[in-house]
Amino acid sequence: MAQTESLLRATxxxxxxxxxxxxxxxxxxxxxxxxxxxxxxWSFTDLSLLDPAxxxxxxxxxxxxxxxxxxxxxxxxxxxxxxxxFRAGDDPARPTWKRWLTFDWPGGAVWNTVKFTVLFLPVYVxxxxxxxxxxxxxxxxxxxLRTVIFIPVIISVAVASVIWIILYNPNYGIFNLAIALVRxxxxxxxxxxxTNEAYFTFTGPNxxxxxLWAMPAIAFMCFWNxxxxxxxxxxxxxxxxxxxxxxxxxxxxxxxxxxxxxITLPLLRPTTYxxxxxxxxxxxxxxxxxxxxxxxxxxxxxxxxxxYLYRVAFHPTRDFEFGYASALAFVLAAVIFVLTAxxxxxxxxxxQ
Amino acid sequence: xxxxxxxxxxxxxxxVIAIAGIVPFTWVIYGSFMPRSDIDAGRLWPSDxxxxxxxxxxxxxxxxxxxxxxYYRNSLLLAVGGTFLVxxxxxxxxxxxxxxxxxxxxxxxxxxxxTIMVPAEVTLMGQFDLLLATGLYSTLTGLCLSYVAGNxxxxxxxxxxxFAGIPNDVIDAAAIDGASRWQxxxxxxxxxxxxxxxxxxxxxxxxxxxxxxxxxxxxxxxKAMTLPVGITLLQGQWSVTHSGAxxxxxxxxxxxxxxxxxxxxxxxxxxxTAGAVKG
Numbered sequence: 001m002a003q004t005e006s007l008l009r010a011t012x013x014x015x016x017x018x019x020x021x022x023x024x025x026x027x028x029x030x031x032x033x034x035x036x037x038x039x040x041x042w043s044f045t046d047l048s049l050l051d052p053a054x055x056x057x058x059x060x061x062x063x064x065x066x067x068x069x070x071x072x073x074x075x076x077x078x079x080x081x082x083x084x085x086f087r088a089g090d091d092p093a094r095p096t097w098k099r100w101l102t103f104d105w106p107g108g109a110v111w112n113t114v115k116f117t118v119l120f121l122p123v124y125v126x127x128x129x130x131x132x133x134x135x136x137x138x139x140x141x142x143x144x145l146r147t148v149i150f151i152p153v154i155i156s157v158a159v160a161s162v163i164w165i166i167l168y169n170p171n172y173g174i175f176n177l178a179i180a181l182v183r184x185x186x187x188x189x190x191x192x193x194x195t196n197e198a199y200f201t202f203t204g205p206n207x208x209x210x211x212l213w214a215m216p217a218i219a220f221m222c223f224w225n226x227x228x229x230x231x232x233x234x235x236x237x238x239x240x241x242x243x244x245x246x247x248x249x250x251x252x253x254x255x256x257x258x259x260x261x262x263i264t265l266p267l268l269r270p271t272t273y274x275x276x277x278x279x280x281x282x283x284x285x286x287x288x289x290x291x292x293x294x295x296x297x298x299x300x301x302x303x304x305x306x307x308y309l310y311r312v313a314f315h316p317t318r319d320f321e322f323g324y325a326s327a328l329a330f331v332l333a334a335v336i337f338v339l340t341a342x343x344x345x346x347x348x349x350x351x352q
Numbered sequence: 353x354x355x356x357x358x359x360x361x362x363x364x365x366x367x368v369i370a371i372a373g374i375v376p377f378t379w380v381i382y383g384s385f386m387p388r389s390d391i392d393a394g395r396l397w398p399s400d401x402x403x404x405x406x407x408x409x410x411x412x413x414x415x416x417x418x419x420x421x422x423y424y425r426n427s428l429l430l431a432v433g434g435t436f437l438v439x440x441x442x443x444x445x446x447x448x449x450x451x452x453x454x455x456x457x458x459x460x461x462x463x464x465x466x467t468i469m470v471p472a473e474v475t476l477m478g479q480f481d482l483l484l485a486t487g488l489y490s491t492l493t494g495l496c497l498s499y500v501a502g503n504x505x506x507x508x509x510x511x512x513x514x515f516a517g518i519p520n521d522v523i524d525a526a527a528i529d530g531a532s533r534w535q536x537x538x539x540x541x542x543x544x545x546x547x548x549x550x551x552x553x554x555x556x557x558x559x560x561x562x563x564x565x566x567x568x569x570x571x572x573x574x575k576a577m578t579l580p581v582g583i584t585l586l587q588g589q590w591s592v593t594h595s596g597a598x599x600x601x602x603x604x605x606x607x608x609x610x611x612x613x614x615x616x617x618x619x620x621x622x623x624x625t626a627g628a629v630k631g
Contacts, residue, residue, distance in 0.1 A: 007453065007454075007455060008455070009465075009524045010452075010453040010454060011453070011454040014452040014453060016533055017454050018447035018448075018454070020447055021444070021445045023445075024442060024444065024504055024508065025460070025498060026447070027501045027504065028464070028467075028501055028504055028505075030482065030497075030501070031475070031479055031482070031500075032475055033463070034478060034482065035475040035477070035479050035481075035482065036467070036478065038477075038481065039475070039477055039478050042477065042478075049481070060454065084448060090422060108517065132364055133365070134362040134365060135366065138359065138362060138363065141363075145370055148373060148374060148620065149369065149370055149373055150613075150617075150620075151373065151374070151614075152614045154558065154608070154609060155606055156562035156563075156564065156579075156580050157564050157580070157610070158579075158581065159564075159579075159580065159606050159609075162583050162584060162602050162605070163377070163380055165587060165591070166379070166380060166383070166598065167376055167379060167604060172392065172394050172595065174375070174376075174379050176394075177394060177396060180394070181396075191593055224373065224376065244482045275540055281471075285473065288564040288565060288568075288580075289562075290566070292587075306565075309473060310476075313476070313477055313480075314569060322481070326477055329471070329476070333469075333470050333473075337469055340469065
């Protein structure tokens with residue numbers, strides 16, 4: 001490959017390279033570029049697939065509609081409700097602090113996604129770091145432990161959701177059976193000193209059917225399903241840290257805690273950014289878990305953003321509104337793009 | 353580090369975590385051998401009136417498969433076929449982009465890369481419309497093409513790096529020996545890139561095997577339905593009609609994959625690591 005020859009002459013000589021590119025380029029053009037282009041055009045029309053002939057150009061109306069759609073949650077009414085969350089409520093039975101704590105937040109797909117992210121992301125980023133740091137120090141049996149911790153990752157979202165529907169079942173699910181066991185044990189103890197044989201009568205909640213528990217239950221399932229991947233990413237990052245640094249620190253009398261805070265955490269920063277970014281994008285795009293486990297219920301409290309998009313485009317209760325759904329998709333793309341750019345900028349700024 | 357001097361604590365914690373991660377599987381497996389009446393009554397083990405642990409749930413599941421075998425077959429066909437096509441088309445393109453100078457080389461690669469940033473949801477409606485228009489809606493071919501397109505970029509990106517890393521001398525030596533372009537690709541570069549290829553294969557296979565959203569959108573009939581979508585339908589049916597068969601069905605949907613993983617564990621982790629550090 002002589003780098004000096006002109007590009008045109010190189011092209012003439014290497015024209016078969018286009019043949020090599022052809023299969024990939026064809027599939028890619030038809031199934032990625034073309035659909036993106038169509039979605040871009042559709043997002044400025046009021047296209048409904050039920051009546052494609054009557055679609056007309058509506059300018060930015062779809063994007064404006066997002067801001068007044070109560071199901072999205074960025075409309076003035078929901079926003080006013082949000083503002084009231086920061087004031088002391090006038091309803092004594094339902095003070096705002098109680099609403100915050102019980103996740104009784106103003107509704108809408110955006111806020112459901114935010115709720116999921118708040119519940120999911122911190123745990124999903126921090127716990128794997130601790131596990132990876134422990135695994136990194138274990139010698140015997142580490143391969144076994146890694147394998148076992150990693151197994152849930154290869155289980156697909158759909159199968160994992162179905163497994164956890166069983167676990168969350170109020171009747172024969174493991175959580176409520178465990179709660180029942182605790183109750184029976186407590187009753188047995190009470191029975192030793194009194195004649196009341198059923199002093200405690202509590203039962204576990206209907207996890208996926210309860211407004212308070214549905215979202216945390218889904219978030220916990222997602223944590224179980226994906227945690228191993230983050231552990232793996234952290235382990236790769238930990239492997240890159242030079243072990244001599246630790247030896248030097250030990251010579252200088254650094255405690256294990258100091259080693260972790262002063263060596264591990266700073267040097268693991270690039271990995272941490274990657275993990276945070278991937279996890280954040282993943283939680284903004286969450287869909288299948290809710291679709292399978294709760295179908296968005298109870299009372300639409302687990303309709304995520306992508307699930308709402310899917311409903312708009314494909315659910316029988318809507319009219320295959322591809323125009324509006326495309327606009328929703330592009331807003332998601334824009335948010336992800338901005339977040340990625342910010343993380344890159346931020347991580348570069350910190351490194352310097 | 354914090355725990356370096358107290359391995360017992362970290363061992364205990366890790367073992368507890370590992371066990372907790374396994375419990376969901378074992379719970380389903382255990383329950384699949386319980387008599388239905390005891391499951392519904394919320395018992396932890398078979399009661400005295402029944403025959404004890406039983407295979408009845410499996411008998412029922414195999415008697416009324418309700419498409420289960422089809423879903424498995426479709427998923428396998430798609431994952432194997434799709435992975436093969438992705439590797440072939442992807443490494444061909446990567447080879448051209450990495451080894452040859454021609455007009456548009458940089459631009460084409462840039463277009464591939466830029467689409468990584470676009471979430472798949474953007475292409476969902478367009479692909480649906482395209483498949484309807486071409487008559488490929490709810491066919492394995494249609495879904496396969498969609499998956500190939502969705503997974504190409506990863507292979508192109510990884511393999512372009514691998515191919516670009518091959519020393520020029522190796523290529524030149526082959527050319528002097530009279531190797532054609534195709535022979536350079538097929539007999540020199542592909543064997544050298546075998547490690548990268550296997551990483552791509554594992555990642556692509558897993559992606560296709562696990563994919564849910566597109567499979568849900570692009571299929572309506574059992575004919576092309578994949579396991580992730582099919583299992584949710586079966587879950588819906590069995591959870592109403594027979595909880596024992598529900599346990600057995602769910603068990604059969606994850607055990608083969610988990611076994612394959614445990615056997616090929618080394619390669620899986622290597623493949624996933626290679627893919628994960630790409631960003």
